[in-house]
Amino acid sequence: MDIIFDEVTSQVLTELEKTQKEFWNVPRKTGVLLNTFVKMMNAQSVLEIGTSNGYSGIWIAKALQETGGKLTTIEFYESRQSVAIENFKKCGVYSHIRPVLGSACDAIMDFADEEKFDFVFIDANKREYKEYFKLVRPHLTDKAMIVADNIISHADKVQPFIDAIDADKEFQYTILEVPGGILTAYRG
Numbered sequence: 001m002d003i004i005f006d007e008v009t010s011q012v013l014t015e016l017e018k019t020q021k022e023f024w025n026v027p028r029k030t031g032v033l034l035n036t037f038v039k040m041m042n043a044q045s046v047l048e049i050g051t052s053n054g055y056s057g058i059w060i061a062k063a064l065q066e067t068g069g070k071l072t073t074i075e076f077y078e079s080r081q082s083v084a085i086e087n088f089k090k091c092g093v094y095s096h097i098r099p100v101l102g103s104a105c106d107a108i109m110d111f112a113d114e115e116k117f118d119f120v121f122i123d124a125n126k127r128e129y130k131e132y133f134k135l136v137r138p139h140l141t142d143k144a145m146i147v148a149d150n151i152i153s154h155a156d157k158v159q160p161f162i163d164a165i166d167a168d169k170e171f172q173y174t175i176l177e178v179p180g181g182i183l184t185a186y187r188g
């Protein structure tokens with residue numbers, strides 16, 4: 001059975017899928033996986049690096065409505081962030097969102113030391129994935145999950161990130177062959 005959302009959310013997701021290429025959104029399959037993982041992890045504090053127009057964020061935030069958690073989502077461009085905020089509002093999930101505007105590395109460096117995330121979705125500048133991992137690692141809970149997109153489609157650019165995860169003894173990881181390819185890593 002497909003995931004069933006309220007009518008407005010279903011319509012918003014279907015509309016956003018028509019401009020998927022323009023806004024570099026994850027495929028629907030990855031959206032379903034993100035929603036499922038967040039629920040399975042009972043995630044309370046999720047970080048998304050790369051908001052775009054909010055498509056993946058909606059899938060995550062719908063799961064957070066069930067877990068009672070919050071999504072911090074970072075986007076460089078104000079024009080995209082404002083579209084995302086509108087989409088979050090339409091889908092009734094904005095109370096679960098903390099939008100952060102700016103460069104991802106700077107934004108993560110600005111987080112307070114005590115800020116912790118139990119789920120992180122990486123989907124911004126492919127060449128910076130390794131840096132995101134390095135910066136976000138001190139902010140992960142003991143049993144955190146990381147999902148990163150475009151692992152197969154941008155294999156060369158993300159290889160340093162894969163090597164860093166591979167060398168990290170605290171994480172078990174695998175690569176799933178959904179369109180674009182995602183890496184899932186679990187610290188536990």
Ligand SMILES: C[S@@+](CC[C@H](N)C(=O)[O-])C[C@H]1O[C@@H](n2cnc3c(N)ncnc32)[C@H](O)[C@@H]1O
Nearest residue numbers: 024025026050052055056076103104123124125
């Ligand atoms: C692949 S899109 C994200 C798609 C989104 N996760 C989804 O599936 O709906 C990447 C987004 O990250 C933003 N971005 C790229 N580099 C960034 C950076 N260094 N800091 C913050 N945002 C960045 C881009 O502007 C773009 O909107």
